[in-house]
């Protein structure tokens with residue numbers, strides 16, 4: 001019955017439904033866009049969020065990080081891996097091909113480097129790791145020798161080039177610390193903590209220890225953790241998401257006003273008819289229910305179409321931003337479809353309430369007089 | 371005992387500063403199996419009287435009895451229940467719902483009531499008014515006379531005691547009007563109900579058991 005009432009004025013019904021479709025699409029698509037952006041941002045940071053990176057600060061008396069400072073760091077940070085590194089760069093040649101690479105010397109490779117072939121040793125005292133793409137360019141394979149500073153190192157592992165930030169496109173040669181023993185100071189220290197929160201705590205402790213000498217603020221060491229970057233991104237994303245949802249809600253509010261208008265028009269138009277219903281003994285509650293059902297139908301119809309369209313938008317968004325369109329179905333983003341639908345139906349019923357109440361309570365005599 | 375009774379009924383309308391007394395102390399009754407017609411010039415108070423008999427409105431003074439029960443001070447919801455179970459309405463403009471078929475229009479008064487199934491009775495009534503082959507037609511596909519037959523079937527769906535008709539032949543040509551009136555008389559006897567009509571139509575008087583003349587809110591005997 002409600003369905004057929006809606007069918008009587010198809011253009012008007014379609015317009016009202018269109019309003020809801022747009023409202024739902026605004027809410028659901030914007031919400032999913034927020035989730036997709038957030039996931040893209042955190043996947044770019046990769047596994048780096050539990051790391052703290054330390055480099056010499058601008059107020060450092062030495063041109064690097066000293067052995068004593070590394071020891072102090074080790075004594076403060078007891079529950080995470082502390083990996084001190086010396087870095088350099090060089091050009092390696094093999095079979096007539098050359099490649100410029102950055103060189104990192106450290107004693108422990110496994111925590112920082114993922115290898116696609118070979119091994120990433122826990123205790124790193126001999127051999128070398130090389131970025132996979134560089135190895136390919138040079139025609140080198142596992143077990144081949146590579147020369148640095150007059151010494152030959154056997155390649156033990158090929159670094160997965162896509163892991164982490166890395167010096168993009170730039171090859172990396174990882175050697176035991178002893179290979180760079182002629183450099184007096186360390187260039188950086190990487191701390192690998194259990195998770196992002198632990199990394200943030202460690203960064204704060206070190207900051208207090210090294211850079212706050214009494215009331216003076218100096219930057220002896222530059223301490224950065226990606227966890228705080230991640231947190232910044234998260235809070236920015238949350239704000240963005242709220243803003244997007246706000247815009248979506250406004251459009252749904254506009255849609256509700258459109259439904260209110262449509263329902264009001266159609267009840268005014270059917271005034272006499274509703275009078276007849278009341279005259280033949282249809283109860284006020286039944287008239288109310290009939291009109292609310294119409295509004296709910298309208299909301300469900302618009303909500304369903306809107307959710308379907310948003311799903312399409314979501315698939316496209318996730319495809320572009322994260323490369324995997326099916327991620328849209330994870331609850332974190334698909335819940336916005338449910339929110340959109342729920343919002344559409346409740347907004348429709350709410351805005352149907354006044355016209356329904358008005359129609360149900362009109363005196364049948366007045367309604368029949370026209 | 372009369373199935374409907376008005377006792378010294380007064381109805382006043384207050385519109386702004388003006389007060390119109392549409393009924394000035396009307397006594398009226400109708401019995402089962404009786405067809406009563408109220409006639410009178412335009413503005414004499416016929417519609418007002420029908421609204422009171424039909425429990426669509428309450429009188430300013432006086433009492434209304436339905437089946438001996440005083441319904442004068444019933445609330446709107448109580449009156450709705452009585453209209454649903456005891457009264458049937460037929461209007462000059464038929465007032466069928468355009469998006470429903472003939473059967474659905476007949477079932478309309480009990481459409482929301484899941485406790486009763488009136489489908490068989492709806493078909494039976496439509497067959498009895500000669501529309502057995504028009505069950506699934508919409509009002510648009512029916513002639514005026516056929517629409518009024520559907521409306522009559524609808525008014526009888528809940529087995530009322532009284533059928534109220536407001537100019538039932540007003541929108542029909544003479545011949546069609548006559549057959550509708552014959553139909554109403556026959557159904558009145560079959561269902562043992564009272565029919566109260568209001569009209570200008572002289573023709574209606576010849577089909578009535580009793581004619582009541584209303585002039586200026588007063589019954590002329």
Ligand SMILES: Nc1ncnc2c1ncn2[C@@H]1O[C@H](COP(=O)(O)OP(=O)(O)O)[C@@H](O)[C@H]1O
Nearest residue numbers: 383385390392411412413414415416417418419
């Ligand atoms: N709802 C109303 N408000 C104000 N005046 C009304 C109303 N209904 C009827 N009247 C007045 O009451 C009088 C009787 O009207 P009505 O019962 O419609 O007469 P009839 O049906 O015989 O033409 C008329 O003067 C009319 O203007």
